[in-house]
Amino acid sequence: MAKVQKVVLNRVEGEIDLKLVWEGNRIKDAYIIAPNFRGFEFILENKPVMDALVITPRICGICGHAHLIATTRAIEDIYHRAGVELDVPENALLIRDITLASEIVQNHIRWFYMFVMPDFLKLEKNRKLKKFEPIKGQQWQKAVDFSSKMVKVVAIFGGQWPHTSYSIPGGVVCEPTTFELLEAKAVIDSVIRFAEENVFGMDMEKYLAINDPEEYIEKARNSDLKTFINLCFKHGFDRIGRAYHRFLTVCEMEYLFSKGITKRKRKDFDVGKVKEVDSYSFLTESGIKHGGERYSWAKAVRYEGLPYETSPLSRRINNGDRLFQTLLEKYRDSYLVRTWARIDEIMKMLFAMKKWIEKIDTKEPFYKKPSVEPSKLTGSGTGMCEAARGSLIHQIEVKKGRITKYNIITPSTWNLGPRCEKYPSPAEKAIKGLDSTLKAEMVLRSFDVCSVCTTH
Amino acid sequence: MKTLLWIQGLTCNGNTQSVLNGENPSFYELLTKVRLLFHPAVSYREKLHNVVERIKKGKEKLDILVVEGAITGDERFGRAGKYSITELLDILSRKAEYIIAAGNCASFGNIPALYSGNPDVRGLQFRFEKKDGYLPPDFKTSSGYPVINITGCPVHPAWFTQTVMAIVEGKDIMLDRFNRPKELFMYLPHDGCIRNEYFEWKVESEEFGHKEGCLFYNLGCRGPLTHAPCNKVLWNRVSSKTRAGMSCLGCTEFDFPLRENYFETKKNIGIPEEVPLGVTKRAYITITGVAKTLKNERLTKKLEETD
Amino acid sequence: MSKIRKAAKEEKKKEIVRVACRLFAQRGYYNTTIPDIAEEMGMSVGNLYNYFKSKEELAKYIMQYSSRLLGEEIRKINEENIPTKEKIYKIVRKFFEIGQQQPELIEYFLRVFLSNREVFEEGCEGFLCVQEVVTELMLFLEEGARKGDLRQQDFFPAFVTLMGPLGGMVFLQGEKVLPKTPLEYSDELAENIWRALKAD
Numbered sequence: 017m018a019k020v021q022k023v024v025l026n027r028v029e030g031e032i033d034l035k036l037v038w039e040g041n042r043i044k045d046a047y048i049i050a051p052n053f054r055g056f057e058f059i060l061e062n063k064p065v066m067d068a069l070v071i072t073p074r075i076c077g078i079c080g081h082a083h084l085i086a087t088t089r090a091i092e093d094i095y096h097r098a099g100v101e102l103d104v105p106e107n108a109l110l111i112r113d114i115t116l117a118s119e120i121v122q123n124h125i126r127w128f129y130m131f132v133m134p135d136f137l138k139l140e141k142n143r144k145l146k147k148f149e150p151i152k153g154q155q156w157q158k159a160v161d162f163s164s165k166m167v168k169v170v171a172i173f174g175g176q177w178p179h180t181s182y183s184i185p186g187g188v189v190c191e192p193t194t195f196e197l198l199e200a201k202a203v204i205d206s207v208i209r210f211a212e213e214n215v216f217g218m219d220m221e222k223y224l225a226i227n228d229p230e231e232y233i234e235k236a237r238n239s240d241l242k243t244f245i246n247l248c249f250k251h252g253f254d255r256i257g258r259a260y261h262r263f264l265t266v267c268e269m270e271y272l273f274s275k276g277i278t279k280r281k282r283k284d285f286d287v288g289k290v291k292e293v294d295s296y297s298f299l300t301e302s303g304i305k306h307g308g309e310r311y312s313w314a315k316a317v318r319y320e321g322l323p324y325e326t327s328p329l330s331r332r333i334n335n336g337d338r339l340f341q342t343l344l345e346k347y348r349d350s351y352l353v354r355t356w357a358r359i360d361e362i363m364k365m366l367f368a369m370k371k372w373i374e375k376i377d378t379k380e381p382f383y384k385k386p387s388v389e390p391s392k393l394t395g396s397g398t399g400m401c402e403a404a405r406g407s408l409i410h411q412i413e414v415k416k417g418r419i420t421k422y423n424i425i426t427p428s429t430w431n432l433g434p435r436c437e438k439y440p441s442p443a444e445k446a447i448k449g450l451d452s453t454l455k456a457e458m459v460l461r462s463f464d465v466c467s468v469c470t471t472h
Numbered sequence: 473m474k475t476l477l478w479i480q481g482l483t484c485n486g487n488t489q490s491v492l493n494g495e496n497p498s499f500y501e502l503l504t505k506v507r508l509l510f511h512p513a514v515s516y517r518e519k520l521h522n523v524v525e526r527i528k529k530g531k532e533k534l535d536i537l538v539v540e541g542a543i544t545g546d547e548r549f550g551r552a553g554k555y556s557i558t559e560l561l562d563i564l565s566r567k568a569e570y571i572i573a574a575g576n577c578a579s580f581g582n583i584p585a586l587y588s589g590n591p592d593v594r595g596l597q598f599r600f601e602k603k604d605g606y607l608p609p610d611f612k613t614s615s616g617y618p619v620i621n622i623t624g625c626p627v628h629p630a631w632f633t634q635t636v637m638a639i640v641e642g643k644d645i646m647l648d649r650f651n652r653p654k655e656l657f658m659y660l661p662h663d664g665c666i667r668n669e670y671f672e673w674k675v676e677s678e679e680f681g682h683k684e685g686c687l688f689y690n691l692g693c694r695g696p697l698t699h700a701p702c703n704k705v706l707w708n709r710v711s712s713k714t715r716a717g718m719s720c721l722g723c724t725e726f727d728f729p730l731r732e733n734y735f736e737t738k739k740n741i742g743i744p745e746e747v748p749l750g751v752t753k754r755a756y757i758t759i760t761g762v763a764k765t766l767k768n769e770r771l772t773k774k775l776e777e778t779d
Numbered sequence: 780m781s782k783i784r785k786a787a788k789e790e791k792k793k794e795i796v797r798v799a800c801r802l803f804a805q806r807g808y809y810n811t812t813i814p815d816i817a818e819e820m821g822m823s824v825g826n827l828y829n830y831f832k833s834k835e836e837l838a839k840y841i842m843q844y845s846s847r848l849l850g851e852e853i854r855k856i857n858e859e860n861i862p863t864k865e866k867i868y869k870i871v872r873k874f875f876e877i878g879q880q881q882p883e884l885i886e887y888f889l890r891v892f893l894s895n896r897e898v899f900e901e902g903c904e905g906f907l908c909v910q911e912v913v914t915e916l917m918l919f920l921e922e923g924a925r926k927g928d929l930r931q932q933d934f935f936p937a938f939v940t941l942m943g944p945l946g947g948m949v950f951l952q953g954e955k956v957l958p959k960t961p962l963e964y965s966d967e968l969a970e971n972i973w974r975a976l977k978a979d
Contacts, residue, residue, distance in 0.1 A: 024553045026512045026520070029485050031552065052550045054482050054542075055587030063732065070721055070734045074583055074625060077486025108681075126492070134516035150516050151500050151508065160500060164493040168708045175716035176707030177493070178486045178626050182718045184735070189680040189717040199710070298548070304589060306548060383681025468484050740924030742934030743917050753921070754854075757914045765905035 018044060023453055025460065027131045029078050030467030032432070035311070036447075036456060043456060046440070046447035048432045050471040053298070053313040057472070060422040065091055065414045066390045068422065069181045072410070075424070075472045077178050078126070081119040081170060082403030083424075084183050085112055086410040090399025091185045091390065094414060098395045100388050105381045108187035110372045111173050113269060114200070116401065117365040117372075118169040119177065121207065123404035124328075124362050125166070125215075127464050129159030132355060133240070135458045136247050145243075155214065155240060162210040169200045169369075185390065187383030194378055201373055208366050215240050216363060223363050227338040229346070241359050248352040256450060257351030257459035259442035260323055261344075263330035264430065266400045266407040271368040273335035273402070277319060282334060287398060289320045290409065292425065296434035312434040313471035316441060317425050325349065325442040326406030326430045327463065329357035351446075354462045391417035403427055405464050428470040431463045474535035474640055476503075477523060477564070478511040478574075481557045482550045482584040482593065483541025486626035487575040488513050494629030495709055502633045505640050506536065520553045528563050536639060537568035542577040542584040542593050543606040549590045558606060561596075565607060570639050571596065571619045574632055579621035579650070580726040581605075597621075597651065600726045621651045623700075625723035630705050631656050650726065652699070660749065661712065661720045662695040664703030671696070673768040674760050680717060680735075683775055687719045689744060692735045694722030696748030792830055793844075795820060797883070800841050804886035808838065808895045838891065838898050842908035845884045849877060850911025857919055863928035864973050866919060867941075871969040874945050875962040878952075885949045916941060923976070930978045940975050944968055 023034040035047035056075050060068055072087045073080035095102050133148040133155070147155045167177035173190050174182035182189045192200075208220055216223050217239025218232075226232045229245075236242045248254055263278040266285055275285050293316040294300040296309055316323070324330075329349065332340035339360070343353045396413040406427030413421040432443045440448070443463045447456045478488075488511070491499050508514065509532065510523045526532035544550045545558040552560050565571060573596045576582040580600050585593040595605045596619040603609035605619075612618050622631050635653055638645050646654040662668070670676070670686035677685030687693035695703075695714055702712045702720070714720055719735060722728050738745040747756035770778045798819050802811045813834055817827045831837040856869045878885045892899065892908075899908065906913045920937050923929035929937070948961045948968065957964075 024520070027514075027516060029513070030483070031480070031512065052482055053590075054549075054584040055589050056583075058589060059583060059586045066735050067732060071583065071729075074484050074486065077484040077489040077626060080484065080486065130513065137516065150514050151503050157500050160492055160498065164495075164498075164708070167493065168710050171708035171711045171716075173716060175711050175713035175718050178489050179723075180713065180716075180718065181721070181734070182713070182716055184680060187681055191681055191683045191717060193683075381681060383679065385679045385681075740922075741917075741920040741929065741932060741937045743921040745921070745925055754914055754918060757917050758910055761906050761910050761913060765907050 021453065023457065025457055025465065027134065028461060028465035028467060029076070029469070030465075032460070032465050032467045032470075034447075034456060034460060036453065041451050043448055043450045046444045046456065047311050048434070048441065048444055048460070050312050050314045050432070050467050052467065053471050057422045057424060060419050063419050064391065065094070065393060065412065065417055065419055066184070068412065068419065069184060072424070073179050073181060076466060076469045078123055078466065079119060079403045079405065079408075079469065080178050081116055081174075081180070082401055082408050083410070084181060085116050085401045086399040086403075086408050086424075087412075088112070088183045088185060088399065089401065090397045090410040090412045091393075093397030093399055094393050094395050094412065095185060095386055095388065095397075097397060098388070098393060100386060102186050102386055103384055105187050105384055107376050107380050107382045108183075110376050111188050111190070111192075111382070112183050114369050114372050115170045115173055115183075116403075117269075117369050118166050120404045121362050121365050121369075122163040122166040122177075123464070124358050125159050125163040127404075128215075128240075128244075128355075128359055129156055131461050131464075132458075133244070135454065135461065136244075136251075138454060139247075139251060148240075158210065158214060162207055165203055166207050168203050172196050172200045172203075184383075186386050187381070189383065191382050192376075192378065197373060197376060197378070201370070204366060204369050204373070208370075211362055211366060213239075215359060217242055220363055220367060224367060228342055229339065232339075241356070244359070245352065245356065248355075253351040253458070254347045254353075255350060256455060257354065257446045257462055258348050259325050259446045260439075261349050262322060262324045263333045263349075264319055264324035264326045264407055265331050265334040265402065266326075266409065267402045269368065269402060271371050272364055273331040276334040277324065278330075278333050279322075282336070287400070287409065290317060290425065291319075291321070292317050292423075292429075293436040295437055314429050314433040316433045316436040317429050318436060318439075321438075323436075323439045323442050323445075324430060325354075325463075326427045327354060327357065328361040328406075329354045330406060331402060332357050332360065351459055351462045358464060389417070393417050405466055405469070406430060424472055426466070426469040426472065428463075428466045432460075432465060432467075432470050473505070473507045474569075475509050475533060476506045476536040476538060476636065477509040477527075477534055477568075478514075478538040478540065479520070479552055479557075479560060479564070480512055481539065481541030481543045481552070481578065483575075483577055484626075485513070485540075487540040487578075487632075490626040491574070491629045491632050493708055494633045496630065497633050497637065499629070499633065502636055506636060509534070521555075524555070524560065524563060527567050534564060534567045535569045536636060537564050537571045538574050539571065539578040539596055540574045542581050543596060544584075544590060544593045545606070546590055546592045549593075561606060565611070565613070568613050569615045570617060571613055572632070572635065573597075573619050573621045573623075575627040576623050576625040576723060576726075576728060579619075579623045579652075580728075582625060583729045586729050595621075598726065600730065617645070618647070618651050620645065620647065620653065623650065623652055623657070623724040625721075625728060628700075628702070628705060628707065631701075648699070652724075656701055656705075657699040657724065659699070659701035659704050660696060661698055661700055661702040661714060662748070663701070665695055665712075665714045666703075667714060669768070670771055672763065673771050674763040675768070675771040683717065684771070687714060687717075688737065688748075690737055691719050692733065692737050693719035694725075695720040697746060698722040698725055700724040788830075795827065795830055795837070796841050796844050797881070799837055800845075800887045801883040803838065803841070803891045804883045808891050808898060813837075835898055838895075839903050839908055841887060842892055842899070842903060845888065846909040846911045848884070849874070850915050852877065853912065853915035853919065857915055857922070863923040863926060864977070866923075867973045867976070868966060868969040870919070870941075871945065871972065872962070872965045875948070875960075875965050878949055879960065879962055886953065889946065889950060889953065913938075920976075924978075927978055929976050937976060941972055944972060 174180035217237035
């Protein structure tokens with residue numbers, strides 16, 4: 017008879033419970049349970065629409081800035097659909113991308129060093145890995161220092177991180193001087209040095225030119241990514257953790273990636289094909305329901321009825337990156353490839369940030385006030401962005417400036433939501449067939465679990 | 473060495489993330505002065521359940537309990553591992569020498585307490601303004617302190633790490649009426665704001681996106697009405713909302729989620745409904761009239777064009 | 780200076796203000812000289828200069844004095860715990876009462892302050908010399924709107940709706956076209972102002 021085991025997962029953002037169904041020494045089925053629920057979508061109802069800029073970032077302490085950007089874009093879309101063109105200044109668009117990228121880099125550094133590497137300490141006793149030990153380890157401490165340093169960029173433009181609301185319909189609130197730009201640039205340079213010396217063991221330029229995994233392993237100096245890759249091969253993490261090999265990206269970012277979906281071939285993304293399914297969720301269209309087979313506060317989300325992974329890996333695939341196409345051919349969407357893509361993005365984002373910041377012109381505006389007061393808005397809008405963990409979608413309906421409905425689909429909902437009648441979620445699928453609880457935890461962490469976003 | 477245990481209720485993790493940004497001391501520097509029993513984002517071998525059981529049986533002393541997130545007793549909406557959040561508090565609140573509420577959710581209930589679907593959401597000792605938290609109004613830990621509220625959405629890392637340092641060093645911590653460390657929360661974000669001269673001369677921002685102008689009169693800034701040293705102890709040690717051109721949201725106060733229209737100043741017939749702390753409306757209006765009439769020429773120009 | 784001497788000096792200053800105000804209002808600002816005022820007061824010109832250094836200073840002081848006087852009266856009404864509508868009735872009545880008791884103050888406002896702006900250019904810019912009245916009216920309007928009694932709008936239209944009719948009435952009286960005293964029109968006018976300002 018199948019044995020059922022419940023695992024409480026820490027070292028994720030928030031808390032996730034994992035219900036594993038064992039058959040012999042293999043996991044036959046896995047249920048990802050997001051146990052906490054705060055009711056943000058309900059709290060937002062009847063609030064003035066601009067207040068969403070303050071409330072939605074507070075869904076998540078680690079990717080709150082992505083929520084801010086999604087809310088900003090959703091409100092701008094309401095204007096657009098109402099026939100009011102906002103003409104958001106180029107400077108504002110650049111700064112929004114820079115701050116969003118800062119948050120993402122911060123996230124990837126913290127996630128890799130705080131959540132991923134300590135798992136290998138559990139997997140093997142190795143004095144060389146001591147530097148990854150939480151709190152005391154030198155690399156752990158550096159990761160905390162440089163991830164904290166990274167978000168100083170958000171603070172320079174937005175006042176603070178976490179939880180600023182500095183991006184608003186029409187632009188951004190700041191009007192930085194040349195010297196603030198130089199400070200931000202200095203921070204980026206400093207994090208680039210950290211990435212080159214510690215994470216990649218390779219200069220930025222060289223790493224960005226890498227097209228083949230073997231080439232990287234051969235050319236890179238000793239580095240944490242290289243250590244990680246070797247550990248993956250050693251423990252077979254290039255062969256486990258596979259999901260559906262389907263990838264979704266809802267937004268493009270200059271120098272970084274284009275949007276699209278990849279099943280067998282790459283296609284255009286159409287937001288109209290996104291549907292939420294609540295058959296296994298406590299949260300349903302007709303209110304809160306417990307009991308039966310319902311097991312998570314998250315809803316399942318499907319594209320054309322199918323589960324998709326959304327993540328930095330999805331962004332690489334939908335962008336047609338040579339390195340990751342090669343990796344995918346060799347190792348499929350395994351733990352190794354998914355995790356590498358997250359680390360890879362650190363360097364790519366830093367590169368793009370340097371480009372963007374050069375384009376800011378302090379003599380040009382950073383904000384253009386919308387010609388219509390938000391309190392006069394009636395209609396609906398969708399705001400999307402690519403957050404640290406993947407695609408984020410906000411949908412708002414407003415009547416006379418007040419929110420009548422707010423729907424949020426987070427990347428974690430795509431990846432870690434519950435099953436639908438036909439398919440388990442990508443992370444649930446990736447765990448099936450594993451032979452240890454630790455591996456199940458590790459595969460789950462490769463999706464960069466954010467339970468606070470999963471359920472909000 | 474004193475021990476520290478960090479637990480979470482209904483939270484966004486923002487206080488953890490903020491504390492990780494800490495400098496002087498950083499979080500890991502702090503952990504050379506206190507022994508961490510468990511933190512959900514940091515610990516990798518220890519399990520919460522085991523730590524709690526040891527504390528329960530008196531095998532482990534608990535000196536500083538840190539709570540992040542709002543409290544609910546309804547297990548359908550929130551759990552911490554194998555416990556409901558209130559079960560966990562029942563065990564730990566009796567054992568802890570100090571309890572710190574890190575951030576507005578643990579202090580006041582904050583945004584999660586707005587959700588009507590779960591009316592059982594509160595802070596540790598307060599629910600918004602009232603002493604209607606999960607722990608009784610007269611609750612004190614063995615140190616003689618009530619729950620020490622370090623408010624903010626999120627908490628500022630230095631406010632947190634330095635409060636823990638004060639405990640470790642046995643300093644007296646003076647508290648204000650919301651049980652916040654007085655020496656931090658006696659300042660207002662207005663103190664040290666680089667737009668202060670615009671406030672003095674009532675040069676009011678009409679819209680966002682400019683270095684110039686005070687955000688109080690039109691754009692909803694709560695700087696003169698909020699207790700927090702945001703412009704003294706800067707955020708991420710580089711800036712603050714008002715320095716960046718964003719209105720203070722008043723996020724260290726109990727009423728932060730209860731207010732509406734954060735980007736607009738509530739006015740009646742053009743006159744602000746609320747005036748800076750410590751001033752009567754009559755005095756404020758008088759001084760405004762004078763300041764507006766006796767212009768400061770410098771403040772009427774773009775900063776780049778001033779002498 | 781002893782307290783008694785200080786009080787005596789203040790009293791004298793008030794008397795000068797009343798006399799000067801009357802003369803300015805009757806003869807016009809430029810047709811009235813410091814010696815004229817000294818003579819009317821029965822004091823020497825030199826002594827008068829002990830109180831006011833110049834005619835301009837005296838002119839500005841008169842405005843501040845009247846503003847303080849009227850401001851003080853509106854403040855008392857503001858501090859009463861009565862409905863907004865009743866406050867309007869009381870403010871209007873008080874204005875006309877002062878106008879009846881000390882017509883020179885209102886005359887001065889209309890015929891000197893508003894007609895000779897150049898005199899008041901420095902030191903009385905904007906609302907500086909009428910600050911007390913404006914402050915009290917702002918407090919009244921803010922409270923009325925906060926309680927939901929008055930319609931939300933910009934300050935200036937509301938201010939003019941309140942003060943304009945009062946000035947108009949006094950002006951007509953000055954032109955001697957009013958069959959009755961302004962005080963007798965007080966309630967009717969207050970009702971008009973209330974209806975114009977009240978929330979829908």
